[in-house]
Amino acid sequence: VGEQRRKLGIIGGMGPEATVYFMHRVIELTPATRDQDHIDMLVSNHVSIPDRSAFIRGQASESPLEDLLADARMLAEQGCEVLAIPCNTSHVFYDTIAQAVDAQVLNIVDESLAACKARGAQKVGVLATWGTLITDIYGSRAKELGVACQYPRPTIQEAVNEAIYDYVKAGKPVPDEMLVGFYDGMAAMGCDAVVLGCTELSVAHAALSGEVRAAYPFVVDSLEALAAACVRECA
Amino acid sequence: VGEQRRKLGIIGGMGPEATVYFMHRVIELTPATRDQDHIDMLVSNHVSIPDRSAFIRGQASESPLEDLLADARMLAEQGCEVLAIPCNTSHVFYDTIAQAVDAQVLNIVDESLAACKARGAQKVGVLATWGTLITDIYGSRAKELGVACQYPRPTIQEAVNEAIYDYVKAGKPVPDEMLVGFYDGMAAMGCDAVVLGCTELSVAHAALSGEVRAAYPFVVDSLEALAAACVRECA
Numbered sequence: 271v272g273e274q275r276r277k278l279g280i281i282g283g284m285g286p287e288a289t290v291y292f293m294h295r296v297i298e299l300t301p302a303t304r305d306q307d308h309i310d311m312l313v314s315n316h317v318s319i320p321d322r323s324a325f326i327r328g329q330a331s332e333s334p335l336e337d338l339l340a341d342a343r344m345l346a347e348q349g350c351e352v353l354a355i356p357c358n359t360s361h362v363f364y365d366t367i368a369q370a371v372d373a374q375v376l377n378i379v380d381e382s383l384a385a386c387k388a389r390g391a392q393k394v395g396v397l398a399t400w401g402t403l404i405t406d407i408y409g410s411r412a413k414e415l416g417v418a419c420q421y422p423r424p425t426i427q428e429a430v431n432e433a434i435y436d437y438v439k440a441g442k443p444v445p446d447e448m449l450v451g452f453y454d455g456m457a458a459m460g461c462d463a464v465v466l467g468c469t470e471l472s473v474a475h476a477a478l479s480g481e482v483r484a485a486y487p488f489v490v491d492s493l494e495a496l497a498a499a500c501v502r503e504c505a
Numbered sequence: 506v507g508e509q510r511r512k513l514g515i516i517g518g519m520g521p522e523a524t525v526y527f528m529h530r531v532i533e534l535t536p537a538t539r540d541q542d543h544i545d546m547l548v549s550n551h552v553s554i555p556d557r558s559a560f561i562r563g564q565a566s567e568s569p570l571e572d573l574l575a576d577a578r579m580l581a582e583q584g585c586e587v588l589a590i591p592c593n594t595s596h597v598f599y600d601t602i603a604q605a606v607d608a609q610v611l612n613i614v615d616e617s618l619a620a621c622k623a624r625g626a627q628k629v630g631v632l633a634t635w636g637t638l639i640t641d642i643y644g645s646r647a648k649e650l651g652v653a654c655q656y657p658r659p660t661i662q663e664a665v666n667e668a669i670y671d672y673v674k675a676g677k678p679v680p681d682e683m684l685v686g687f688y689d690g691m692a693a694m695g696c697d698a699v700v701l702g703c704t705e706l707s708v709a710h711a712a713l714s715g716e717v718r719a720a721y722p723f724v725v726d727s728l729e730a731l732a733a734a735c736v737r738e739c740a
Contacts, residue, residue, distance in 0.1 A: 285540045286532045290525055293550065297521045303675045305520045308552035315528065317543035348579065440538045 276504045277310045279350025279373065281341045283317040284357035285439050288469035288493065290315075291476060292356040295497035300505050309504045312348050314341045322359035323401030323431075335363050339370050346371040352503045354378075354496055356469045358398055362405040374503065379411050381495040382465050386417065389490070391463035393418040395456030398467035400431050408467055420461050426452065430471075438470035446482060449474055453486050462488060469493045511739045512545045514585025514608065516576045518552040519592035520674050523704035523728065525550075526711060527591040530732035535740050544739045547583050549576045557594035558636030558666075570598050574605050581606040587738045589613075589731055591704045593633055597640040609738065614646050616730040617700050621652065624725070626698035628653040630691030633702035635666050643702055655696050661687070665706075673705035681717060684709055688721050697723060704728045 278296070282289030293313065302308050319337040324330035338360060345353055353375045355361065361379050368375040386394045394417055396408045403421050412419035422430060430452060437444040449471075456464045464486075466472050472493035475483065483489070513531070517524030528548065537543050554572040559565035573595060580588055588610045590596065596614050603610040621629045629652055631643045638656050647654035657665060665687060672679040684706075691699045699721075701707050707728035710718065718724070 283540065283543070283545070286543050286546075287529070290529045290532065293528075294522070294525045297525065298676075304670075305518065305552045305554075305556070305674055308518070308521050308550075310518070310553050311521075311548075311550035313546075313548040313550060315546035315548060317540045318545050319540075321540070344583065435539075439540055441533075 275309055276351040277312065277349050278500055278504045279345030279348070279353045280311060280313040281316065281338060281345065281353065281355045281360075282313055282357075283315040284319060284322065284360060285470055286315055286317050287438065287473050288356055289313065291473050292469065292493050292497055295494060296500050299497055299501045309500070312345055312350055314345065316341055322357065323399040326359070326362065326401035326404055334360065335366065338363055338367055342367050342371045342373075342375070346373040352376065352500065354500050356493055356496060358407070358467045358469065358492055359401040361407050362401070376496060376499050376503065378492050378496045379407050381499045382467065382490060382492040383408070383411055383415055383417060385490050385495045386463040386465065387415055389463060391417065393420055393461050393463075395420045395422075395459065395461035395464040396467045397422070397430050397452055397456070397464060397471055399434055400427065402467055403427060408465065420456065420459055422452070422455060426455055433474065434468055434470045438473055443477060444474040446478060449478065450482065450486070453489060457488070464489050466491045466493070510544055511586040512547065512584050513735055513739045514580030514583070514588045515546060515548040516551065516573060516580065516588065516590045516595075517548055517592075518550040519554060519557065519595060520705055521550055521552050522673065522708050523591055524548065526708050527704065527728050527732055530729060531735050534732055534736045544735070547580055547585055549580065551576055557592065558634040561594070561597065561636035561639055569595065570601065573598055573602055577602050577606045577608075577610070581608040587611065587735065589735050591728055591731060593642070593702045593704065593727055594636040596642050597636070611731060611734050611738065613727050613731045614642050616734045617702065617725060617727040618643070618646055618650055618652060620725050620730045621698040621700060622650055624698060626652065628655055628696050628698075630655045630657075630694065630696035630699040631702045632657070632665050632687055632691070632699060632706055634669055635662065637702055638662060643700065655691065655694055657687070657690060661690055668709065669703055669705045673708055678712060679709040681713060684713065685717065685721070688724060692723070699724050701726045701728070
């Protein structure tokens with residue numbers, strides 16, 4: 271309080287509920303007793319950005335990159351010194367975005383894997399979109415950190431993608447047994463940490479009862495890791 | 506879907522939780538089955554704007570007007586055709602802001618009173634900050650609509666202000682009996698509608714159980730009225 275805070279820019283809308291939940295977590299993690307103690311944010315809830323995973327899979331021809339770059343530049347021009355992108359799949363473009371702007375761009379993959387490593391994890395299961403899997407953004411970073419990375423088998427991965435697109439993005443609650451089934455499956459494959467590597471899964475996980483969440487302490491939420499990094503860098 | 510949607514600009518951060526809850530309600534009220542069906546938003550979660558009510562009461566010398574105008578102009582320049590300000594107290598500056606930009610600026614007071622009138626209310630109780638009461642922005646609009654406007658007695662008003670500043674803005678839950686006591690008090694004064702005329706009270710009201718909320722169907726939430734107007738104008 272009283273110190274200089276850095277303005278946070280958020281490239282969001284991928285999807286919109288995840289962006290809102292992300293802002294909520296940044297606000298909750300910031301020590302504050304009045305409005306002015308919080309972090310100033312400028313948030314592009316840019317829902318019309320072309321679908322990231324569909325583009326990577328070759329199911330759609332329109333690239334999201336131009337919109338991502340335009341938002342990053344606009345936010346930096348409006349005084350944001352730190353940028354966050356609460357969408358894992360977009361991070362295949364991380365280097366291009368980070369090089370394009372005069373601002374610190376946080377990396378959700380690095381923050382999530384660092385959180386896993388801080389817990390002593392040796393084999394990290396990753397639940398994410400097909401786009402995030404195909405580009406192996408978790409696997410390549412994990413290798414650098416000396417952590418093993420495990421993706422689900424293709425049939426399970428199809429179900430994970432369905433939870434993201436046909437449930438969360440469609441505004442429907444993900445059934446508890448579906449989500450918990452993913453966690454159990456990764457544990458059975460020997461994972462000692464499971465990353466929610468898609469912010470739509472963070473929204474679904476937050477909707478579980480506190481009791482169910484407590485039964486899965488090995489779940490590491492990428493949205494939570496990024497929110498904590500924002501508070502660390504801005505507040 | 507497929508039609509042209511208008512980009513929504515939000516002058517927010519007053520307070521931050523109210524802005525997040527407001528975005529959440531706009532998203533929930535928008536018919537959508539994928540990200541791209543939603544409304545593009547640019548959100549200034551501008552928490553460092555000087556306190557509105559303190560300025561109006563003469564307790565602080567710094568005016569919030571310059572920041573509000575700068576945000577409105579920036580959002581309009583960035584392509585927002587519709588602007589919303591999820592903060593009732595700020596609406597004392599409504600005319601100045603609306604005249605300063607080439608965009609449609611929604612008015613939370615008008616939307617809330619229209620919702621009261623649509624329900625056939627004849628005497629509207631207003632729960633708001635001291636700043637909103639002193640400037641009588643609800644009373645003057647209500648008179649034009651032919652609706653009576655009732656404010657709480659000063660001792661109760663002091664408690665309403667305390668719920669806003671010492672509870673919601675301080676990150677503490679408002680006790681149920683405090684909030685419900687305000688509603689009962691306005692009913693006892695003959696009000697057939699009670700407007701939550703401060704978006705911090707909307708956050709507190711949303712935290713009540715569904716059962717308690719159902720017992721007070723005469724409560725009209727200004728944040729909800731403004732969110733519905735955004736969907737009406739943008740989607």
